[in-house]
Amino acid sequence: MEVTLNRYIEITPEIRGGKPRIAGTRITVADIAMMYLQMGQSLELIAGKYDLPLASVYAAMAYYYDRQAEIEQQMQADEAFVNALMHSRPSRLQAKLKALRGE
Template sequence: MPTTVSVEHIEMTPGIRGGKPRIVGTRIAVEDVMLMHLKIGYSLLEIATKYDLILAAVYDAMAYYYDHRQEIDIQIAEDDAFVDEFRRQNPGRLQAKIKELKGESEN
């Protein structure tokens, strides 16, 4: 029998964090909590304490992530690809200078 997960602490609002699911009353997205917990290694209690959040809200964020994992992972990958492409097309001054210097030294 499927279990319904409570996500009373999660909301989506157009114009705030691009409409991404986030903890109610904050700009902390579900993906932020997931990245801090699964990628950086913070415990859920550490995240709640660090950002002055209700622990249940942090657990709801992780429950929401697991319920929508494929969708959120795809969005993260698309965001990362966009940033990579933007950086490639718009190198910072340091990268442009390095390319320029490499071009001069190869001639």
């Protein structure tokens, strides 16, 4: 049996932090899963929108389902990092708006 996902999915430490992504792009497996599962976009729409081979988008979802717990954990860690960063460094725009409102 020949495994062909490696044709579509690659991991390179210096690109997107080593997250699995569609070969030749910066679009991660997690990006595809989020667009498909959370945003409700069809795989055909995603492929067309980003000019990707349809097989690569399906391969990304197959890769996601094979490693769902691991990828979900990384997505949650990324979200927690962003939230912590947002709270530790408030937006200058938000600060200006608060100042204008007298808060």
